[in-house]
Amino acid sequence: ENDDIAVQKADLRAEMRKAVSSFCGKPGADDVSDKAADVFLSSEVYRNAHEIFVFVSLRGEVDTKRIIAKSLVDGKHVAVPRITPGTSMMEFYYLNAELPVTSQLDTGSFGILEPQTQLRKAEVKHFPAHAVVVVPGLAFSLAGDRLGKGRGFYDGYASRIAEAGGNKPDAYA
DSSP, X not given: OHHHHHHHHHHHHHHHHHHHHHHXXXXXXXXXXXXXXXXXXXXXXXXXXXXXXXXXXXXXXXXXXXXXXXXXXTTOEEEEEEEOTTXXXXXXXXXXXXXXXXXXXXXXXXXXXXXXXXXOBOOGGGOOTTEEEEOOOSXXXXXXXXXXXXXXXXXXXXXXXXHHTOOOOSEEO
16 A cells, blocks of 8 residues: 555656646746745744744745745744755754855755755754744645655654654644
């Protein structure tokens, strides 16, 4: 049965990648991204969060640069992920609100902008209370189920928080 589910997920990922690629080339795609960011930034979840753990977006994803910038302006602590090369391990590092965001990022795994390692690392054992994790995905169900890209970075990070006894995030968005 697990093989069947894996095949279904692989087929759905291929279908979603094709749909996203097609959509991104159409007029209005940027407006949809802006609306998604606006919905998050005006949400109660965002207002109540002290810390925002957020991915740095690629083409075809909701543009998180606005979320990062607004969160820093609003005085929230912002952490972005970095992949440990050659592993399925992901760590989050806090951005310094006093410095330009771009000066704190380098191109890392998979061509994604990642935080520099001299920044302060978020420890899973001491995962902060009142944190929200903004998670990328290829597809989401109305019930909130997520189809990721298939490498398990976010699921692994959530498991590590739980295993270490860290606070559970207030929300995944």
